[in-house]
Amino acid sequence: MTLSIWRYAHLTLALISFLFLSMASITGSILAFNAIENNVSPYHIHQIKQISLAQTLPVLQKKYLEITELEITDNSYVKIQGLDKEGNDIEGYINPENGNIIGVPKKNNKFIQWITSFHRSLFLHDTGRIIVGINSFLLFLIATSGSILIIKRQKKITRFFSRIKKSSSPQYYHALFGRLMLLPIIIISVTGTYLTMEKFNLFPKTEHKITSKQSPDPTTKKIDFKDIPLFSQIKLSEVKKIEFPFSEEPDDYYIIKLKDKEITVNQFNGSIVSQIDFPISQKFVNIGLDLHTGRNSIVWAFILIISSLYILFFIYSGFSITWKRKSPKFKNKYTKEESKIILLVGSENGTTFRFAKAVYKQLLEQGLQSYLTELNKYQSFPQAEYLLIFTSTYGLGDAPSNAQKFEILLKKYPQNHPVNYCVIGFGSMLYNNFCGFAEWVDKLLNKELWSKKLINIHKINDKSPVDFIEWVKEWNKIIPIKLYSDTKFYKYIPQGLKKIKVEEVYIPNDSKNTFLIKLKPGKIKFTSGDILVVYPSKENEKERYYSIAKINNNIQLSIKYYPSGLASEYLISRNPGDTIYARVINNTSFHFPEQANQVVLIANGTGIGPFLGMIAQNLKKTKTSLYCGFRQENEIVIKYEQFLEEQINQGKLLQYDFSFSSMREIRYVMDLVKRDKDFFADMLKNNGVIMICGSLQMQTNVEKILDEIVFDKYQERIIEYKNQGQILTDCY
Numbered sequence: 001m002t003l004s005i006w007r008y009a010h011l012t013l014a015l016i017s018f019l020f021l022s023m024a025s026i027t028g029s030i031l032a033f034n035a036i037e038n039n040v041s042p043y044h045i046h047q048i049k050q051i052s053l054a055q056t057l058p059v060l061q062k063k064y065l066e067i068t069e070l071e072i073t074d075n076s077y078v079k080i081q082g083l084d085k086e087g088n089d090i091e092g093y094i095n096p097e098n099g100n101i102i103g104v105p106k107k108n109n110k111f112i113q114w115i116t117s118f119h120r121s122l123f124l125h126d127t128g129r130i131i132v133g134i135n136s137f138l139l140f141l142i143a144t145s146g147s148i149l150i151i152k153r154q155k156k157i158t159r160f161f162s163r164i165k166k167s168s169s170p171q172y173y174h175a176l177f178g179r180l181m182l183l184p185i186i187i188i189s190v191t192g193t194y195l196t197m198e199k200f201n202l203f204p205k206t207e208h209k210i211t212s213k214q215s216p217d218p219t220t221k222k223i224d225f226k227d228i229p230l231f232s233q234i235k236l237s238e239v240k241k242i243e244f245p246f247s248e249e250p251d252d253y254y255i256i257k258l259k260d261k262e263i264t265v266n267q268f269n270g271s272i273v274s275q276i277d278f279p280i281s282q283k284f285v286n287i288g289l290d291l292h293t294g295r296n297s298i299v300w301a302f303i304l305i306i307s308s309l310y311i312l313f314f315i316y317s318g319f320s321i322t323w324k325r326k327s328p329k330f331k332n333k334y335t336k337e338e339s340k341i342i343l344l345v346g347s348e349n350g351t352t353f354r355f356a357k358a359v360y361k362q363l364l365e366q367g368l369q370s371y372l373t374e375l376n377k378y379q380s381f382p383q384a385e386y387l388l389i390f391t392s393t394y395g396l397g398d399a400p401s402n403a404q405k406f407e408i409l410l411k412k413y414p415q416n417h418p419v420n421y422c423v424i425g426f427g428s429m430l431y432n433n434f435c436g437f438a439e440w441v442d443k444l445l446n447k448e449l450w451s452k453k454l455i456n457i458h459k460i461n462d463k464s465p466v467d468f469i470e471w472v473k474e475w476n477k478i479i480p481i482k483l484y485s486d487t488k489f490y491k492y493i494p495q496g497l498k499k500i501k502v503e504e505v506y507i508p509n510d511s512k513n514t515f516l517i518k519l520k521p522g523k524i525k526f527t528s529g530d531i532l533v534v535y536p537s538k539e540n541e542k543e544r545y546y547s548i549a550k551i552n553n554n555i556q557l558s559i560k561y562y563p564s565g566l567a568s569e570y571l572i573s574r575n576p577g578d579t580i581y582a583r584v585i586n587n588t589s590f591h592f593p594e595q596a597n598q599v600v601l602i603a604n605g606t607g608i609g610p611f612l613g614m615i616a617q618n619l620k621k622t623k624t625s626l627y628c629g630f631r632q633e634n635e636i637v638i639k640y641e642q643f644l645e646e647q648i649n650q651g652k653l654l655q656y657d658f659s660f661s662s663m664r665e666i667r668y669v670m671d672l673v674k675r676d677k678d679f680f681a682d683m684l685k686n687n688g689v690i691m692i693c694g695s696l697q698m699q700t701n702v703e704k705i706l707d708e709i710v711f712d713k714y715q716e717r718i719i720e721y722k723n724q725g726q727i728l729t730d731c732y
């Protein structure tokens with residue numbers, strides 16, 4: 001709830017100001033670029049902070065007949081006006097160390113003047129300045145609300161700069177770069193706001209004037225500049241302008257305008273005649289201008305350019321996040337209020353949606369008012385006559401993510417009239433809980449007083465159109481609304497498949513229970529932890545997911561062999577040189593953590609597969625340990641051991657430990673974790689990362705033990721570490 005308030009605040013502020021901010025960022029980056037140009041100009045005096053007036057003025061006095069004015073510009077150029085030894089007028093930029101003229105002042109570049117005026121006031125004078133000031137303040141609020149969103153995302157303020165779970169989504173980059181650019185953007189916005197407020201005199205401006213009683217003595221001989229103590233104290237960087245006395249009259253003085261005061265100095269004895277201290281707000285204006293424009297530092301001006309460009313990126317990525325959130329994945333023709341047939345879908349990877357959409361399309365073709373949505377969007381459907389549930393199952397018989405709220409919503413929104421329902425479950429017979437979630441949904445609906453079961457639950461194994469047709473036939477028998485009963489209407493021809501060459505198939509002599517296959521990836525981009533989706537037949541939509549190890553730039557898969565299993569049977573009978581059809585899924589949530597100080601990899605069985613690649617790719621030599629459980633020590637395990645020993649010798653792995661569950665002493669990988677409990681508790685406490693790959697049962701057991709371990713030692717819960725991205729899992 002609070003998250004959405006901040007999110008809406010962040011979005012609303014961005015919506016109000018994005019046009020202005022885009023223009024201000026573009027013009028701001030041009031001006032910051034101009035500041036760099038000015039800084040590298042030969043007229044820019046870099047030692048301006050070291051040279052005093054007592055050094056410069058005598059040099060000028062010697063070189064020129066008369067100096068009327070000396071000015072230090074905002075770009076640290078030293079400019080003089082006066083007469084040369086021949087009595088000719090001079091005006092130019094000088095080198096304050098030798099007094100030589102090094103350039104003639106030019107009029108400001110028209111384009112830069114135009115950009116400056118647009119940046120400051122949008123060519124709207126005072127109104128424009130007010131708009132600019134307000135929008136600068138809005139930028140400050142956007143940065144603040146964005147910071148709060150990051151704190152909420154990271155759970156704790158102290159984790160503000162901790163690792164963000166990597167993904168290729170715009171959210172990830174928005175948050176990642178948002179944190180980096182936060183400080184400069186806050187500085188830009190605060191100084192922008194301050195400078196506008198100052199312009200409108202919103203701060204008190206009391207000047208403090210001190211006048212000396214001492215009257216000048218015209219008979220005294222003029223003393224040398226270098227002997228005037230005040231002139232030795234004042235550095236050129238503090239000066240804005242010096243007006244020299246017109247004549248040798250006693251009441252003609254040096255008027256020295258500094259950044260924070262104006263001093264009138266007696267030309268004969270160098271005493272201070274009067275001093276006006278500018279208000280403190282003037283000092284802040286100078287600091288504000290330095291920070292807002294980068295006029296005095298190339299590095300800061302460069303940071304300002306980068307920040308301005310990032311503001312443009314944040315506008316783009318922010319709107320793309322909102323667009324993705326708001327834009328419906330699917331547009332219904334009829335509303336849920338008027339629809340008679342409601343199709344509710346639970347799907348993680350979209351295949352179940354495909355079947356539901358194929359049915360939905362046919363219903364629309366027959367002019368039937370139908371409505372298709374996710375199970376998480378369940379509510380009351382006032383006109384519903386039929387409720388068709390299509391859902392897959394994940395985890396250990398759990399709901400896919402877009403169906404997790406269904407049980408609560410079902411209780412919350414009882415239908416107010418009888419509705420016929422049927423459930424079509426999508427799952428895989430390879431799992432113990434085949435279509436477990438669909439069964440649960442069927443049970444829940446059955447209990448509702450308003451529900452009437454139309455057809456018994458149908459279970460579809462492995463997205464099989466043949467299985468689906470069985471349900472269609474049953475439906476067609478009972479319901480007058482007819483659906484196509486040919487598999488071709490429900491088949492899916494996978495797109496974007498790549499041909500990949502087989503390099504080697506390693507089948508151990510003692511057991512082919514687990515085998516390795518090496519593939520030549522060609523130009524495909526991938527890394528260890530990504531997923532290879534293998535299609536045993538190009539025309540067939542059946543697919544299998546395998547976790548990739550990247551070793552010597554090849555794809556290596558560790559595969560469990562299922563006799564007569566579609567994909568494992570297919571892969572084990574490949575020969576070197578054969579090609580297979582596959583595609584890579586970029587699985588960013590299970591990549592080796594780049595920034596972790598320590599990583600522990602935990603696996604069982606073929607779960608070791610991606611870890612072999614991650615270890616081989618550990619060129620940074622991050623402290624990495626591996627714990628793995630197998631049934632017994634056999635040929636493939638010895639092959640793994642040999643590989644891991646090599647990695648230890650190369651410094652890519654610290655240590656590994658294997659457990660065996662069918663040897664004399666029965667040990668599971670959980671037992672190894674329990675044995676090294678202090679090590680696990682401490683490494684998590686010290687921001688280490690644990691990666692788990694293998695069976696879901698092993699994941700559940702390991703997480704349970706880790707939970708006990710961190711609770712015993714530090715009274716913490718494992719869920720917190722999971723939320724912080726310190727426990728990464730890829731189990732099946």
Ligand SMILES: Cc1cc2nc3c(=O)[nH]c(=O)nc-3n(C[C@H](O)[C@H](O)[C@H](O)COP(=O)(O)O)c2cc1C
Pocket residue numbers: 346347348349350351352353392393394395396397398400426427428429431432433434435436462463731732
């Ligand atoms: C990690 C994982 C866990 C799964 N768990 C189960 C399960 O417990 N029971 C089951 O019947 N199917 C399970 N499946 C299979 C999916 O439910 C099945 O592939 C389904 O067709 C996917 O549909 P979807 O693409 O719409 O999400 C699992 C699949 C994966 C990848």
